[in-house]
Amino acid sequence: MATAVKLPQCRVCHTSYKYGGPAPHLLPCLHSVCQTCLDTDTADTLTCDICQETFNKEHTDFPPDVVVIKDIFHQTAENDGSAVLCTNRDDGNQAMSWCDECEAFFCEHCQASHENMKLTRSHAVVTLANLKSSDVEPTPKTVYCTEHADHPLLLYDETCEQRICFRCKENHSDCKVNDIATAFQHLKETVLEEGQKGLSKKIETIRAIKDQVHEVVKMSEVKEKERKEFLKHTFSELRNTLNQREEGLSLQLDQSFRAVYDINNSRLSKLEMEEAKCDTALGYCQKFAAMSSMDALFRARKTVVSRTNECITTELPQVRDTEAAVTLSRQDFTDLKQLISSFGGYYIPMDPQSESNPEGSTMNAMQTKINKLEADNMLHLQVIKNRDQQIEQLSTTMKSLEWVSSVAVHFLPASDAPFPVPLLCIHLKYDKDRVNLDSAHVNTEGDLVNRKSGTRPAGEGRLKKYCGTCSTAPLPRAGCPQYWEVLSRVSLDKPLTGDALILEVGVCSEEQRDVHHCIGEQQTSYSLDVVQCTTHGGICRRTLKGGKCVLCLPDTLPNTAGASHTLHYGVVYDDARKKIVFIDVKENKVMSTLDIVDSSQPLWPMFGVYNVTVSMTLVVGSDINMTEEKKAMIVKSLS
Known part of the structure; x- marks a missing residue:
């Protein structure tokens, strides 16, 4: 019994081709599609099931797939002769031979008729048993010009990329033409x-x-x-x-x-x-x-x-030789083992009368050793204390990962550590119960706006001087960097004068949250202000530390009435490195890095809105779009 031939399939409808069936055509990905899929009106596109690439029928050329056509022909002729039927009359009889010039399979009866006809008597006919792929090569047919019907297309214009006849050559005098x-x-x-x-x-x-x-x-x-x-x-x-x-x-x-x-x-x-x-x-x-x-x-x-x-x-990903070079340090391990081995030794208290003993010199030597042992034990205790502090810091970091369910954790590549450093996008919230309702409120969309509240909900503890609010909780001692953003929409009703504030974002200690209408003038504070600046004569971004201006960047906004703008800033707080970084998310660059941040007491995130129409949205947790470029900026600013 002959083995069934596994013929190529259409890569769109998965139908196997057969000799004499719908012709295969070439997709741009160099896989094939059948004529039936091309002719169907149910879809305007074709999707290759191998590459998963989609092509528009109307704007794509699908030439005949000569490779698949030949493959179908060869496999049908060579591997399953019993399945090859006569194509001369389509009478269902089994084919016995192939005529190269007629490009047709013949059954026994059609072959006899073919040999008896004067016109086809001289054709080269090969039996299926003797048919080989190398023997089957259709004779090139003469193609005639559509404009000059009696002239064959015997030339090729490489400039226009088309076949032409000798008469057409007159119109292609400036082109590169070969036979x-x-x-x-x-x-x-x-x-x-x-x-x-x-x-x-x-x-x-x-x-x-x-x-x-x-x-x-x-x-x-x-x-x-x-x-x-x-x-x-x-x-x-x-x-x-x-x-x-x-x-x-x-x-x-x-x-x-x-x-x-x-x-x-x-x-x-x-x-x-x-x-x-x-x-x-x-x-x-x-x-x-x-x-x-x-x-x-x-x-x-x-x-x-x-x-x-x-x-x-197409560009390919590259591999660095150092990617698997993760190491663990055994520094001071031997010293630590020696200290531990000497820790907790026993000794016998000295009898004062033994000083007159002739063996007193030996006892003095023993006392010297005991004193050294005690000193070693004290050093050991200090080493253990340092290790405990490291363990506590790591424990705090791990706990911070579970601080709130909606925290988003990203990992920053660290050149000074064998493993990535976690970056926590913490889930801060505006404290609605502390908003200074005389100057601002949190609207129904959750944004902080600089308009007095129309209602006065009951409750004590609201900020009375600060023009905004704080977060519901101070920043956790995570031992690793933390990050949040504010997206502010600003509209100027009229030009600003003097040192008029527009918005503020930053941190300060608990006792300084409500000392002034802004935190920029407080001792334990670190902030970014957008303000009308008398020095530069325009609206600037100004970073402040401990009540002093560290940096002033001009040309933040045009100071013109009716202008509306969106400002997008990010804040990085790293209590381990004692740093705060302010990032301009829209411009994709670091504006300012403040060092030697005093985090001896918990720091509270603060949000202020002033003078003009401001609506500030807090972007936190998984809502932050943490791109690789943004990670690189944060790593560079903290190094």
Whole structure:
């Protein structure tokens, strides 16, 4: 029993092609689509199920797919002769032979008739049993000019990219024209071969990078096991004292290697996709050059070359040699073990009468050793205290990740640490119960606006001097950077004069939240103001620290009546580095970095709105669009 032939499929409707059925056409991705899908009116686009690329029918050229056509013909003729039916009369009889000139299969009866006819008696007929792919090559048909019906298209205009006859050549005097055979050979030997070489080189590059990625992953897996084994043996010796430290380092180590895995999985996915595209293009170019007729080659040339160039020029992800170089430090480990081994030693209290003992010199030497032991124990206690502080800081950081369910955690690359540093986009809220209702209120959309409230809800503890409000809670001691943003819409009803404030965002200590109408003049405060500046004669952005102006950036807004603008600022607070950073999100740059921030007492985020029409939205948590560029800015500002 003959084995069923698995013929190529339409990559849109998944229907297998058959000889004499709907013809395959070439998609721009170099996969095929059947004539039925092209003719259907139910959709304006075609989507390739392999590449997942979509093409518009009206604006895309779909030339005949000569590679698939030949593949269907060869597989049908060579692998399943019993399934090949006579195509001469479509009478359902099994085909016995193939006529190259008629391009038709013949059954036994049709073959006899074919041989008896005078016109076809001299045709070369091959039996299916002797039919080979190399023997089957349809004779090129003469194509005639549509304008000059008696003249064949024997020339090719490379400038206009079309076939022409000798009479048409008169109208193409400024073009580069060759005879069709020369142009055909040039196209096969130069354009297609160069494309194949470029694709082969690109595939080699992809595979080399894939090998690098696999090597990085392999090294990471080995190093991960080594480091975890290191943690296991190291902390087993100090389990009772350093258990929390081990758990914290294990979590950071997992996060570090997870970042490596995520990056490299993304690279592998992209590389495999690019490799598949290049493989498809290379395979098609090879078959296309070998199988296509002149007419088919010229019709599909633009599609094939376009896809080939697209595959070759696509940028590939690169791999750095240091990506798996995550290390753990054993600095001072030996000294720590020695200190611990000497901690808690016993000694016998000295008898005062023993001073007259002739062995007193020996006892004095023992006392010296005991004094040194006590000093070592004190040093040991200090080392343990330092370790406890580190453990407490790490514990605080981990707890801050659970501080509120809606916090968003991002990781910043750190050049001074073997693992990424967490950045917490905390979930701040305006404190509605503390808004100074004489100057502002929080509207139904949750925005802080500089208009008096129409209602006066009951409750004490409202700010009476500060023109705005604070957050509902102070900033947590997270031990890692925290970030939030404010998006403000500003409208000037009239030009401002003097040092008129427009808005303010910053932090201050609890006792200074309501000392003045703004926090910029307070001792323990750090803020960004938008203000009409008498120094520059316009509206400026001004950063202040402890009541003093640190930086004034002019030309923030035009000071003209009727002007409306949107201002978008971000605030980074890092209690570990004692820094506050103000970022202009719209301009994508750091405006100012304030160092030596006094965080001995909890700091409260503050939000002020003044003088003109201002509506300030608090952007926090997962609502923040944390781009890689923004991360890079934050890392640079904190370094």
